Amino acid sequence: MPHYSETNGPSRLDVAVTLQALIPAAQDDVFRFVSAEDVLPKILTGYGLVPGVVSTSDVSGPWDRPGVHRVVHLADGSTVDEAVTTYDRPSYFSYRVSNPSFALKHLMTDARGEFRFVPEGADTHLTWTYTFRAKDDIRKLPLALFVRSQWRGYMDVCMRNIGTHFAGTAPTHRNA
Template sequence: MSTVSSIVSSRIAVPRAPLFAWLVPGVFDTELHTVLRAGYGFPGAEWTSGTTGPWDVPGSYRTIHLTDGSTVREEVVAADAPDYFSYAVTNFTNPILRWLVKEARGQWWFTDDGAGTKVKWLYEFEGTSALATLLLTPAIKVLYNWYMVAGVQRIKKRAQNELRGK
């Protein structure tokens, strides 16, 4: 199947190891709703349920309940602290997304950048068909990219406020 992706990068003024430890097994596990909010035509994370293990352990999975009333299944694919984290999203219950998207995959890279960290987030959608991918492309390349930028900015602001001096 065809895929379409979006990528964002940012520099966060927090060292890599503390940032990863705060974000991946912390914020991403129990506070996802604070960084992935509804916007740009996409629902936000509202709450999670059925988490099977720590959020930095491959194979752990959960259900994310979204602000539009739909759910998705998210599973940790890889976690290599403090460098890399990836996950897969499936089982879309939103009828439009279910028709368009077979699977989505997110990947995060964390690299030293002076006293801080450069984060790079790639999100890739696998369309259910070539037509679905064609329809997804402008929404992902523009609107979902803005959604991702907003999420990374929330992470950056929180990390720099909460981890300053740690």
């Protein structure tokens, strides 16, 4: 089951959601799939008001190096910039999202995503945390409402797509 958490972590303006799933595949296989340069249209297929990813462009280098960036194109014609911040195969992958061309640009400054991959027998325990940074205290409330009502569902669809890729069935969700 997806778990929503609003954090006071590094900033009081952060709004985070964490999902966990048991993926029926080896750690390195799951890491390679989730962190692949071409994976976004396969797993970020959309949910509610959040459009799916259709493509990426302007990749500045090999996608396995911190600092490499690209433009992500969404089904509604909007874009967002994405950059790798950590690539530690096969256990950890993180990235930063900025410059959205859609409505969230009025609520957020940037977002950070991170995936943790932990072997669990022949399977992989996958944890995905996505943290938005609100522009200010006033905009944090509508951003948190968006995260609860839309973004969490978008992440859930993504996790199900990852599980389906490996097993043809949805992964087992766990509380974070």
